[in-house]
Amino acid sequence: xxxxxxxxxxxxxxxxxxxxxxxxxxSGIATDGVKMGVNPFDEIALEExxxxxxxGEASEVVVATVGPHEAESQIRSLLAMGADRxxxxxxTRETGPLEVAHVLYHLVQEIEPGLVILGKQAIDDDCGQVxxxxxxxWGRPQATFVSKLTLEGGRAQAVREVDHGLETVEVxxxxxxxxxxxxxxxxxxxxxxxxxxxxxxxxxxxxxxxGIDLPRLEVEAYLPPPERVAGLRVESVSELVTxxxxxxxL
Amino acid sequence: MDAILVIAEAQDGQAPxxxxxxxxxxxxxxxxxxxxDLAWFGAGLDRLPEPAGTLNGIRKHWVFDDPRLVHPxxxxxxxxxxxxxxxxxxxxxxxxxxxxDLLPRLAGxxxxxLVSDVLEVLGPRRFKRGIYAGNIHTVVRVPDGVPxxxxxxxxxxxxxxxxxxPAPAPVEKIAVPGTIPVDARFVGLEVDQSARPDLQSARRxxxxxxxxxxxxxxxxxxxxxxxxxxxxxxxxxxxDAGYAPNDLQVGQTGKIIAPELYLAFGISGxxxxxTGIRDAGTIVxxxxxxxxxxxxxxxxxxxxxxxxxxxxxxxxxxxQGIGR
Ligand SMILES: Cc1cc2nc3c(=O)[nH]c(=O)nc-3n(C[C@H](O)[C@H](O)[C@H](O)COP(=O)(O)OP(=O)(O)OC[C@H]3O[C@@H](n4cnc5c(N)ncnc54)[C@H](O)[C@@H]3O)c2cc1C
Ligand SMILES: Nc1ncnc2c1ncn2[C@@H]1O[C@H](COP(=O)(O)O)[C@@H](O)[C@H]1O
Numbered sequence: 001x002x003x004x005x006x007x008x009x010x011x012x013x014x015x016x017x018x019x020x021x022x023x024x025x026x027s028g029i030a031t032d033g034v035k036m037g038v039n040p041f042d043e044i045a046l047e048e049x050x051x052x053x054x055x056g057e058a059s060e061v062v063v064a065t066v067g068p069h070e071a072e073s074q075i076r077s078l079l080a081m082g083a084d085r086x087x088x089x090x091x092t093r094e095t096g097p098l099e100v101a102h103v104l105y106h107l108v109q110e111i112e113p114g115l116v117i118l119g120k121q122a123i124d125d126d127c128g129q130v131x132x133x134x135x136x137x138w139g140r141p142q143a144t145f146v147s148k149l150t151l152e153g154g155r156a157q158a159v160r161e162v163d164h165g166l167e168t169v170e171v172x173x174x175x176x177x178x179x180x181x182x183x184x185x186x187x188x189x190x191x192x193x194x195x196x197x198x199x200x201x202x203x204x205x206x207x208x209x210x211g212i213d214l215p216r217l218e219v220e221a222y223l224p225p226p227e228r229v230a231g232l233r234v235e236s237v238s239e240l241v242t243x244x245x246x247x248x249x250l
Numbered sequence: 251m252d253a254i255l256v257i258a259e260a261q262d263g264q265a266p267x268x269x270x271x272x273x274x275x276x277x278x279x280x281x282x283x284x285x286x287d288l289a290w291f292g293a294g295l296d297r298l299p300e301p302a303g304t305l306n307g308i309r310k311h312w313v314f315d316d317p318r319l320v321h322p323x324x325x326x327x328x329x330x331x332x333x334x335x336x337x338x339x340x341x342x343x344x345x346x347x348x349x350x351d352l353l354p355r356l357a358g359x360x361x362x363x364l365v366s367d368v369l370e371v372l373g374p375r376r377f378k379r380g381i382y383a384g385n386i387h388t389v390v391r392v393p394d395g396v397p398x399x400x401x402x403x404x405x406x407x408x409x410x411x412x413x414x415x416p417a418p419a420p421v422e423k424i425a426v427p428g429t430i431p432v433d434a435r436f437v438g439l440e441v442d443q444s445a446r447p448d449l450q451s452a453r454r455x456x457x458x459x460x461x462x463x464x465x466x467x468x469x470x471x472x473x474x475x476x477x478x479x480x481x482x483x484x485x486x487x488x489x490d491a492g493y494a495p496n497d498l499q500v501g502q503t504g505k506i507i508a509p510e511l512y513l514a515f516g517i518s519g520x521x522x523x524x525t526g527i528r529d530a531g532t533i534v535x536x537x538x539x540x541x542x543x544x545x546x547x548x549x550x551x552x553x554x555x556x557x558x559x560x561x562x563x564x565x566x567x568x569x570q571g572i573g574r
Contacts (some may be wrong), residue, residue, distance in 0.1 A: 019521060020382045029386065098363050123502070125381055129354035132324060136358030141325045141434035144351045147496065157437070161496045162347040163450070163505075167321065168437040175433075181503055182490065200256045216397045217363045219391040222413070225380065228528065231549035237562040240534065240552055241570055248551075249454075249511040249532050250478075250572055 004061035004114025004151075005175065008047040009104055010042035010063050010078055012071040013124040025224050038074045041119025043081070044179040047186040048149060049117050050082045058114070060084050064107055064205065066090050066100050079197035080189045086200070091207030096216045101133035103210050108138055115156070120145050120178040131178035139203050141171040147182040155226070201227060252284035252339040252374070253309075257331070258302075260291050260322055260348050267299040270344035272409030273403050278342055279410060280371040281398075285309035286529050287338075298421065306415035316426040323434035326350045330358050330426060338397060340374075343406075345401040353389040353401050358552050362396040367403040374398070381410070383502040383525040404450065405508035407530045417448045427484065442495045444482075449498060452481035454511040455530075457500060460487035461516030468493040470560050471515065477564065477573040501526035515556040519544025 015035040023030045041083050049061045063083040066089070075086045089103050103125075108116060116138075121128035135142035143158035147166070150157045151173070160167045161180045162233055234240045244250040254279050260390065270290075278286045295315040297303070302311065306372045314330055327381035335341055335356060343349035347365050355497040370378035375392045377400060392398045449455065455476040475482050484494035489519045494559060500507060500564065502522040508529035515536050517523060525549055527533060535548035536559050545551045552559065567573050 014382070016522070022386060029382070042446065058299070064289055096363055098357065101358055121503070123383065127354075127364070128350055129309065129357065129364055129366060131350060132354035134357030135325065136328060136355045141294070142351070142355065144324075145347060156310075160347075162439075163497060165439055165441040165495065165497050167439045169321075169323065170435045170437055171323075172433040181486065182353065182496065215393045216364055217365065217390040217392060219388050220376070220391055223378075223387040223389070225384060225387045225528070228499070228533070228547040230546050231551070233545075233551045233553070235552075235561060237552070237566050238569075240550060241563070241566045242570070243550055243571075244511070244532070244534070245570070247532055250567075 003057060005060045005062065005111055006048045006052060006058045007104070007111055007113040007116045008042065008049050008061060008108060008118065009100070009118045010046065010061045010065055010074065011039045011119070011122045012036055012041045012065065012067045012074040013122055016040055017122055018116065022222055022224060028222055034164060036074070037071070038078060039119050039122050041123070041179050041181070043186040044181065044183050045117040045119055046081055046083060048076055048179065049115070051184065052115075052151065062087065062111055062113070064089065064104060066091065066095050066103050072202070075202060075237055076194070076197050077189060079200045079202070081187060082193070084200065085203070087203045087205065089207050091215045093207070096208070097127045097129035097133060097213055098214050099216070101130050101137060102212050102214060103207070104130070104134050104212055105137040108134070113202065114178060115173065115175060117177045117179065120180055131176050135176035138176070139172075140174050140176060142176040143169055143171050144176070144178040145180045146177050147180045149183065158169060171180040200216065253337065254283060254286045254340040254342060255288060255289055255338040256283060257289045257291070257341065258348070259344050259346055260319070261299055262294050264294065264319070264464070266300055267302050269409050270346050270404055272412070273404055273407040274342050274344045275406050276410045277368065277371060277400070277402050278340070279307065281340060282373055283340055283374040284448045287312060289331060291319050291322045291330075292315065293317050301412055301414070303418050303560050304414045305419070306413040307571045308415070308419040310419055311421045313341060313421055314421045314426060315423060317552045318432060321436040321439065323432070323436065325434050326430065327352055328355045328359055329430060330574045331356065335360060335397070343401050346422035350399045353399060357399045360397060360399070363392065364398055365390055365392065365398070365400040369403050374441060379403070384522055384528055385521065386556055403506060403508045406542065408464070433508045433524070437503055442497060447479065447481045448473060449481040449483055449500075449505055450507060452509055454478050455483045455507060455509045456480045456513045456515070457483035457485070457517060458488055458493070458515045459485040459517035460491060462488060462493055465493050470505045471511065474513075474560055474564060477567055479573070480511075480513075481509075485523050514548070517544055518542050521545065
């Protein structure tokens with residue numbers, strides 16, 4: 001098989017360790033001064049692409065981000081991890097999955113990758129939509145929630161984490177893959193690579209030039225979820241069992 | 251005119267109708283925007299899964315029955331349903347791995363946004379859903395002029411009560427054209443065979459974390475689960491370490507569950523884990539660290555070493571004659 005190109009889609013999100021809060025007036029999420037990072041699933045997507053390239057099965061790994069100017073810092077870290085080049089579609093608006101899928105579809109037509117790897121979900125909107133949407137626009141097969149991936153003879157074999165176990169599927173290339181957590185463990189970035197990443201090509205394009213005008217969900221309100229409050233500390237196993245019986249759950 | 255299409259969970263004709271399908275029908279009923287049709291994809295569907303054939307409130311069944319539709323690939327299913335989907339104002343699927351794979355693909359084809367994991371229906375085009383691992387809820391509105399597509403957050407819904415209708419709804423079988431390209435093939439499914447209740451629908455769940463330390467120790471939980479007729483769950487750390495299979499992971503990226511009783515042994519209570527149990531009835535935490543975050547959400551907390559607590563608990567259940 002000739003080496004393919006791989007496109008990886010990565011999103012800048014609030015760091016997964018941060019407990020997000022509403023703005024006091026409930027008009028949105030308080031993100032000022034909050035630590036940001038790359039969506040963890042997307043780091044896994046890039047790691048997988050790099051491993052494929054290191055096995056000689058891919059010639060180039062391109063990362064794409066749709067997001068604000070500040071996302072450059074996440075892009076630089078993805079370049080430092082080992083991506084060959086990056087495309088930054090800049091916008092200050094909160095893009096929805098359908099818009100992102102359309103942007104990526106534009107890039108797919110330009111780059112003609114053999115694989116596009118995305119995260120199974122972004123941990124901010126928890127949508128899990130962009131991968132399959134892109135596959136639909138492109139008219140190519142998809143393998144979602146993937147925890148193992150091998151390429152052979154113009155096909156990919158993928159193990160998927162589904163509700164009842166592990167499903168193995170085979171898809172023709174080009175294809176869209178979305179990553180689950182157990183696909184791999186992303187490498188750490190080394191200092192010298194951070195320096196090198198500054199020299200790598202970063203192509204910035206305004207979102208507005210993509211000519212995308214699509215229906216979007218309108219967020220009417222942000223609300224705190226009903227809180228669970230801490231209950232009782234019990235002192236012994238027998239007290240625990242008694243209390244469970246009192247609650248009628250045993 | 252408004253009409254709702256529910257795409258049923260893929261299954262073979264022999265099994266009874268999936269609970270996730272019945273929950274999705276509950277959402278359809280709540281939306282209440284016109285007649286409800288059901289679409290079925292699978293193999294061996296000469297008879298519909300019981301009791302779908304006589305279910306009250308269904309206008310019509312579309313049945314796509316073909317050997318190529320065992321574990322149907324989304325690329326194939328979306329092609330089959332694509333043109334018919336345009337006849338509906340609403341398209342609904344359960345938030346199972348089948349629905350989360352297929353419905354966004356259909357949304358891409360139809361050029362419509364998708365509302366994932368609906369918690370609550372507020373109107374025919376207004377829904378509540380969680381973001382940031384359920385730490386924030388949002389009310390979203392689907393704009394006019396596009397169909398409403400949504401997946402159902404199963405832990406938030408009860409299945410409809412099955413009632414027989416006055417007459418069985420008509421069934422339309424649709425042949426899958428032999429010429430349709432198949433670019434994705436099912437190869438195999440590795441299921442963890444266990445006689446225990448299913449994690450997603452079990453009334454009780456016994457769950458363990460990294461602290462169990464080994465696959466052998468994890469089996470300690472099995473004894474307790476068997477006694478309580480409970481399903482087994484696990485934290486991501488326990489699954490990553492290989493103590494439990496992936497389909498037992500509870501949390502943001504695993505299963506979101508709502509059992510009556512959730513017993514967490516040696517689980518710290520990371521946000522991503524808590525997302526999965528927010529809707530549980532009673533949460534019990536056993537942890538040797540009194541500061542563990544899980545205690546902030548537990549209804550009953552016991553500070554202690556799980557390796558001592560579990561045998562004590564089994565003995566106490568014996569003593570009180572529970573689960574025998
Ligand atoms: C994108 C993303 C998604 C994630 N999704 C999920 C998810 O879906 N589900 C999930 O669970 N996690 C998820 N995680 C991981 C999560 O952040 C935590 O790392 C994980 O839940 C920790 O598992 P744990 O509680 O078993 O382990 P630890 O955090 O290591 O906690 C072990 C606990 O056991 C206690 N303990 C130790 N020994 C004993 C003993 N003998 N007796 C009693 N208590 C003892 C300790 O006090 C400690 O509280 C996700 C993380 C990321 C970044
Ligand atoms: N703004 C974005 N820029 C680049 N990739 C994105 C963006 N949003 C989502 N993605 C990709 O799509 C995946 C799923 O996102 P979502 O459908 O929003 O949950 C993410 O893991 C990313 O790989």
